Amino acid sequence: MGKETVIPFGPQHPVLPEPIHLDLVLEDETVVEAIPSIGYIHRGLEKLVEKKDFQQYTYVAERICGICSFMHGMGYCMSVESIMGVQIPERAEFLRTIWAELSRLHSHMLWLGLLADALGFESLFMHSWRLREQILDIFEETTSGRVIFSVCDIGGVRKDIDSETLKKINSILDGFEQEVSEITKVFLNDSSVILRTQGLGVLSQQAAFDLGAVGPMARASGIDIDMRKSGYAAYGRLKMEPILETAGDCYARTSVRIKEVFQSLDLIRQCIALIPEGEIKVKVMGNPKGEYFTRLEQPRGEVLYYVKANGTKFLDRVRVRTPTFANIPALLETLKGCQLADVPVLILTIDPCISCTER
Amino acid sequence: MNFSKKSPWILHYDGSSCNGCDIEVLACLTPLYDVERFGVINTGNPKHADILLITGSINEQNKSVVKQLYEQMANPKVVVAVGICAATGGIFSECYNVLGGVDRIIPVDVYVPGCAARPEAIIDGVVKALGILEERQKFARKKA
Numbered sequence: 188m189g190k191e192t193v194i195p196f197g198p199q200h201p202v203l204p205e206p207i208h209l210d211l212v213l214e215d216e217t218v219v220e221a222i223p224s225i226g227y228i229h230r231g232l233e234k235l236v237e238k239k240d241f242q243q244y245t246y247v248a249e250r251i252c253g254i255c256s257f258m259h260g261m262g263y264c265m266s267v268e269s270i271m272g273v274q275i276p277e278r279a280e281f282l283r284t285i286w287a288e289l290s291r292l293h294s295h296m297l298w299l300g301l302l303a304d305a306l307g308f309e310s311l312f313m314h315s316w317r318l319r320e321q322i323l324d325i326f327e328e329t330t331s332g333r334v335i336f337s338v339c340d341i342g343g344v345r346k347d348i349d350s351e352t353l354k355k356i357n358s359i360l361d362g363f364e365q366e367v368s369e370i371t372k373v374f375l376n377d378s379s380v381i382l383r384t385q386g387l388g389v390l391s392q393q394a395a396f397d398l399g400a401v402g403p404m405a406r407a408s409g410i411d412i413d414m415r416k417s418g419y420a421a422y423g424r425l426k427m428e429p430i431l432e433t434a435g436d437c438y439a440r441t442s443v444r445i446k447e448v449f450q451s452l453d454l455i456r457q458c459i460a461l462i463p464e465g466e467i468k469v470k471v472m473g474n475p476k477g478e479y480f481t482r483l484e485q486p487r488g489e490v491l492y493y494v495k496a497n498g499t500k501f502l503d504r505v506r507v508r509t510p511t512f513a514n515i516p517a518l519l520e521t522l523k524g525c526q527l528a529d530v531p532v533l534i535l536t537i538d539p540c541i542s543c544t545e546r
Numbered sequence: 547m548n549f550s551k552k553s554p555w556i557l558h559y560d561g562s563s564c565n566g567c568d569i570e571v572l573a574c575l576t577p578l579y580d581v582e583r584f585g586v587i588n589t590g591n592p593k594h595a596d597i598l599l600i601t602g603s604i605n606e607q608n609k610s611v612v613k614q615l616y617e618q619m620a621n622p623k624v625v626v627a628v629g630i631c632a633a634t635g636g637i638f639s640e641c642y643n644v645l646g647g648v649d650r651i652i653p654v655d656v657y658v659p660g661c662a663a664r665p666e667a668i669i670d671g672v673v674k675a676l677g678i679l680e681e682r683q684k685f686a687r688k689k690a
Contacts, residue, residue, distance in 0.1 A: 198611055200590065205560045205568065206608065226607045228562040231641040238640045250637055253566025253662055297569065300576075316576035323573075334566040334662045542565045 191219070196530065198227050203534070205541040213527060221522040223515060229545040233505050240500040241267060241475060245340060251507065252543040253334050254297065255485045257290045259543075260339035262483050263505070265419065266494040267341050270475040277421075279343035281462040284421040285356075286330070286338065288451040288458070293322040294486035295444045295451075296367075298538045299374065302441065305531045306383050314370050321363050325356055343468030353459045364452055371445045384437035388521035388533045391435055400517040401510050402488020403443045404537055408435035414484035425457045437536045444538075474498055485510055487538045509543035552683070553585025554676055557595035559615055561648065562638070563602025566662030567629035571599055574665045574672075581669060592618035597675050599668075601628045603635045604645045616652040622682035624675040626656045629663045636661060 192213045198206030206227035212220040235247055248263035249256045261283055268275060300315030323333050329348050330336035338345045348356075374380055390400065395408035405412050406429060413429035415422045430446045432439035475496035482491050488510030495504040514537040522533055560568050574581050575588050589595050592615050604612060616625065627648045630636035635646045648654050655678050658671035 198608070199559055199592075199615060205565065206611070227605075227611065228560070228602070229605060229607065229643050230562050230603070230638045231643040232638070235638075235641055247637060250564045250566070250661075253564040253569060256564070256566065313577050316573065317578065320573070320576075320578045333664065334569060335564075540565065542560075542563065545562075 190214075194527070200531075205539070207534075207539065207541050209522075209530075209534075211522075211527065211530065216527050218522050218525050218527060218530065221519050223519065225541070225545055227545070228542050232546040233507065236502040236505050241496065241502050242341060244502065244505070246337060248505075249335055249337060249339070251546055252509075252540055254294050254540060255290055255487070255490075255543070256335050257286050257339060258483060258485045258490065259507075260337075261287060261420070262481050262490055262492040262507075263494070264339050264341050265483070266479045266481040266492045267475055267496070268471075269479045269481065270477045270494060270496055271341075271471065271473070273342055273469060273471055275343045275469060276466040277463050278347075278465045279467045280421040281458050282344050282348060282467065283339065284425070285348070285455055285458045285462075286326075286336070286344075287420065288454045289322055289325060291451045291486045292448060292455075293319050293326075294538075295448050296322065298444060298486075298535075299371075299441075302532070302535055303374075305535045306380060308380065311370065311373055318363060318366055318370065321359060325359060328352065329356075340468065342471040343466070345468070347467050353462070357456065357459055360452055360455060364449070367448060371448070374441055374445060381438065383529075383532060384441060385434075387437045387529055388525060388536060389434070389436045390517055390521050392433070394520055395435065395517060398516040398520060399513050400488075401513045402484070402486075402538075403440055403447065404488065404514050404517055406430060407432045407439035407443045409433040412489070414482050414489050417482065419481075419483055421458060421461075422454075424461060425454055427454060437532060440536050474500055475502070487511055487540055487543075488513065490543075507543075507546060509540070509546075511537065511540045511544040514539075515544070552596065552676075552679065553587070554596045554672070554679060555587050555589045555594050556597045556599055556672070557590075557592050557615065557619065558588055558599045558601075559612065561600050561602030561608055561612060561632060562605050562644065563629060563631050564662075567601035567631070567660075567668075570662050570665050571601065571628060571668060574668050579665045579669060581672070586672065593620060595619055596623060596679055597672060598623065598625045599628055599672075600625065600632050600648045601663075603631045603638055604648055604651050605643045606645070607643075609645065609651050612648065612651050622679055622686055624655045624679045624682070625652055626658060626671045626675050627654045628658045628668055628671065630659060630661045633657045633659065
């Protein structure tokens with residue numbers, strides 16, 4: 188047995204777009220323990236409810252994270268709407284679902300690119316990000332924002348998508364699907380990618396359950412958990428089955444996310460076929476009073492919104508439990524016993540969003 | 547056409563941003579905008595970098611990290627603050643853990659506005675930074 192060495196990893200590290208710090212305790216090249224320290228992006232957003240009223244806080248909620256920005260806004264709006272007993276129009280539900288699934292598409296493409304970058308596969312990184320721009324173009328056309336849209340509002344959505352544009356989205360997605368299936372073949376079949384990911388960082392089903400993993404991390408270990416099945420927004424009217432893998436290694440997690448890309452494409456097409464005509468927003472009067480929990484599925488897993496209101500313009504409490512936070516214990520478990528050179532890939536494999544985690 | 551005398555290498559650090567500006571910084575480097583064709587490379591090593599791109603505001607935990615990164619960079623160097631959070635703190639300026647813009651800790655040369663800053667704006671900011679970098683190089687040469 189070798190001597191123990193501690194290697195600091197981060198907060199500024201080439202593989203990390205965001206700062207997180209890990210102390211890696213090594214025996215020779217093998218990691219025996221990883222000790223995280225977070226707080227580099229902590230801003231204190233939950234306390235901001237004291238200074239921004241519940242309407243303004245929608246903008247703050249959207250800025251909890253720039254990648255799944257729309258879904259944060261949606262989760263917050265859904266909570267406040269439930270407290271106030273507001274039933275939003277059906278068309279708004281469908282529009283929210285379309286934007287949410289487009290967000291998932293762009294987030295998964297972004298992650299695939301970052302994974303390729305961590306593997307040292309530069310051209311695959313560039314291709315993933317090139318394809319992602321097509322989704323961002325749809326965002327820009329429908330919401331006029333590329334990353335932060337501000338279209339979700341309490342009582343519905345601010346912008347409508349007309350049927351012409353919906354048709355256009357359909358045809359863009361057809362081309363996108365063709366190109367994506369080409370590059371995902373590389374992720375799933377290329378021997379160098381397989382060698383770097385298969386059998387790495389195995390998380391057993393029991394461990395994933397015990398450590399409370401969520402999202403693709405849990406589904407790759409065979410846990411059937413997908414909040415979209417609970418039927419919020421328009422998901423109740425769409426046909427979908429959670430995507431499961433059993434291996435629980437990096438390859439399985441990649442495979443789950445790749446299949447989810449195609450699942451999202453399918454869901455958006457279903458939405459476009461089913462979307463009803465009508466209003467997109469109802470007027471919201473008065474102030475909320477009461478409390479509510481919302482659970483919804485983000486690209487990284489389940490996010491939990493808790494809102495407590497006291498009948499004034501200012502909320503008492505907003506609590507967000509984000510998917511990356513839930514996945515960090517699972518990450519630390521998978522890091523044990525891996526090689527130092529595999530650490531960047533393993534950290535990326537949970538699709539970390541530190542900005543969500545620390546708020 | 548004017549050729550820049552130097553291919554600027556960039557060091558990107560995420561202060562406490564929401565990721566919006568960070569993914570736009572990365573989008574600049576990927577095929578649609580592709581600034582690598584002009585010789586701009588995103589490096590992870592502060593000693594290699596000429597331009598420091600900072601997104602997000604300064605807080606208690608990261609102020610020493612930002613200061614250290616700035617001090618590790620070799621002269622001449624330019625700092626670009628990307629996004630409204632890096633300029634003033636933006637929507638988060640009232641948060642208890644946000645001290646304000648990046649200029650609270652290190653001198654900032656170029657401010658790129660926007661929430662999130664668009665890739666075009668970020669590229670424009672880097673081009674402005676290039677001018678400043680060249681002037682500083684001339685000044686350094688004169689001194690030497």
